[in-house]
Amino acid sequence: MKKRKKLNCILSCVNDNKRVLSIIYIALLVIIVGVLSYSLGASNQSSIYLRSAIESSPARSQNVLGDRIAPFYANPFDSIDAEEVAFPLAQLRGCRNWEECQVLCSKPANFQECVAWEKSQE
Structure with missing residues (x-):
């Protein structure tokens, strides 16, 4: 039991x-x-x-691989007709034609100048 x-x-x-x-x-x-x-x-x-x-992030920022262009910056010479602008442009370091201005405005160091020039055209 x-x-x-x-x-x-x-x-x-x-x-x-x-x-x-x-x-x-x-x-x-x-x-x-x-x-x-x-x-x-x-x-x-x-x-x-x-x-x-x-x-x-701001228009000019350091990235691991170098400089990057912020998504809100647009080169003004991507949308401007070359015949509408009177070259040379003293405000943009005296660039003499559309190609020179396009190259100048594609460099990050010149973004502010190019944006200021674009605003002055409005």
């Missing part, structure tokens, strides 16, 4: 432990899913912030 009571006690302890273990497994699963969801959301959010930081 004593052996039977011991066996019943052991079996009931094992059954109780199974319940506890299943609760622990479920809790671990919920935690793992939560951590994965958070990390996916955080990585997505950081890429959004990075993209907006790059897009809002």
